[in-house]
Amino acid sequence: xxxxxxxxxxxxxxxxxxxxxxxxxxxxxxxxxxxxxxxxxxxxxxxxxxxxxxxxxxxxxxxxxxxxxxxxxxxxxxxxxxxxxxxxxxxxxxxxxxxxxxxxxxxxxxxxxxxxxxxxxxxxxxxxxxxxxxxxxxxxxxxxxxxxxxxxxxxxxxxxxxxxxxxxxxxxxxxxxxxxxxxxxxxxxxxxxxxxxxxxxxxxxxxxxxxxxxxxxxxxxxxxxxxxxxxxxxxxxxxxxxxxxxxxxxxxxxxxxxx
Numbered sequence: 001x002x003x004x005x006x007x008x009x010x011x012x013x014x015x016x017x018x019x020x021x022x023x024x025x026x027x028x029x030x031x032x033x034x035x036x037x038x039x040x041x042x043x044x045x046x047x048x049x050x051x052x053x054x055x056x057x058x059x060x061x062x063x064x065x066x067x068x069x070x071x072x073x074x075x076x077x078x079x080x081x082x083x084x085x086x087x088x089x090x091x092x093x094x095x096x097x098x099x100x101x102x103x104x105x106x107x108x109x110x111x112x113x114x115x116x117x118x119x120x121x122x123x124x125x126x127x128x129x130x131x132x133x134x135x136x137x138x139x140x141x142x143x144x145x146x147x148x149x150x151x152x153x154x155x156x157x158x159x160x161x162x163x164x165x166x167x168x169x170x171x172x173x174x175x176x177x178x179x180x181x182x183x184x185x186x187x188x189x190x191x192x193x194x195x196x197x198x199x200x201x202x203x204x205x206x207x208x209x210x211x212x213x214x215x216x217x218x219x220x221x222x223x224x225x226x227x228x229x230x231x232x233x234x235x236x237x238x239x240x241x242x243x244x245x246x247x248x249x250x251x252x253x254x255x256x257x258x259x
Contacts, residue, residue, distance in 0.1 A: 030148040031223045033090065037152055039248045040087045041234065042097075051087050051097040051137075058137035064200055073135075075198070077114070082107035084160070084235060085135075088153050090146065096138040096153045102164045102235075104129035111135075112170040116191045116205045120170075130207075131166045133157040151223065155250070156234065158217070158224050161210045163231040171206040172196065181206050186213050226250070 042048040052072035059065045059073060077083060080101065088096045101110035105124050110132035113120045120130070133156070138149050161169050171181050172191075181187035191205025217224055233248045 026148075027221060027223065030151050030221070033146060033148050034152060034155075034223050034250045036090050037250055038089045038092075039156070039234065039250070040089065041248070042085045042087050047087055048085065050094055051085060054087075054094060054097050054139060055135055055137040058140060061140050065198060066200065077101065077109060077111060077134075080107070080109040082109060086156055086234075088149070090142070090149075090152075093142065094139065095142040095146065096149050097135065098133055098153050098156050099135035100156060100160045101132040101134070102129065102160065102166065103132055103170075110170075111196075112172045112191075112205060115172060115194050115196055115203065119191055119205070128168075129164065129166050130168050130170050131157060131160045131164060131210075132170045132172075133160070134172070151221065155224055155226065158210075159226045159231045159234055162226070163228075163235045167210055169208045169210055171208070172203045173206060174201060175204050178204065178206060181208070185217075223250075 040047055042051055049072070052074045055073035056065070056068070056071050060067065065073060078085060078099065082102050082104075084100045084102075086098050086100070087094050088098070103110040103113055103120070103124060105127060108121060108124045110130070111134040112130070112132045113124070124130075133154075136150075136153060138153070143149055157169055160166070169185070171185075171187055173181065175193065178187075178189065185208035187206040187208040189204055190207050193202045193204050196203045230248060230250065
């Protein structure tokens with residue numbers, strides 16, 4: 001399961017035609033909001049509980065999942081060794097969250113390989129690797145204020161692809177959201193309609209070729225750029241006994257300042 005949970009807002013932005021180029025007002029608005037944003041990798045504690053609750057709040061609004069007494073959403077994949085869970089904050093307020101798995105031969109677990117293992121696991125066994133973003137959730141109250149939130153969140157998927165040198169990014173999505181992925185990421189469908197455990201709808205599997213769209217994406221959406229240092233802070237594992245940074249600030253603005 002990937003970033004379909006809030007792409008209805010993303011689709012609306014794209015359909016409006018407001019993302020036509022690097023100098024567009026949309027790109028400027030996203031870049032401005034990015035300067036007020038911070039990312040946190042959430043592995044335990046209150047931050048992690050907050051993103052589990054945010055998932056539930058977001059998904060229940062559109063009846064994507066059934067009610068549960070804990071008012072949280074998490075599963076075994078949240079505890080996989082190749083899982084990275086993030087909260088995205090604006091002015092210190094949690095506004096969205098995203099989970100990312102880096103699937104490879106040694107650590108194949110991910111949402112997409114759970115549903116489409118017959119397609120993906122032979123590729124992993126042959127040496128392929130994928131970035132598999134999932135569990136996107138945006139606070140519905142803040143999404144009305146900041147329609148740019150999906151794009152701030154989607155930066156993480158691109159950074160993961162660059163950090164892990166993954167040639168493909170997977171998207172397990174609702175069929176009605178496929179247009180967004182075809183337009184923005186030139187994704188192609190590689191898996192048919194199937195059930196996903198715990199969701200009240202079926203999904204399809206799409207795949208984006210990261211290298212083929214990289215420069216085009218940076219030209220249209222310069223806020224997707226990031227430095228190797230930001231990528232390391234997001235995804236490197238800390239040595240035993242060392243604490244990971246609590247807050248990671250976006251670095252896209254440094255590319256604008258250097259231009």
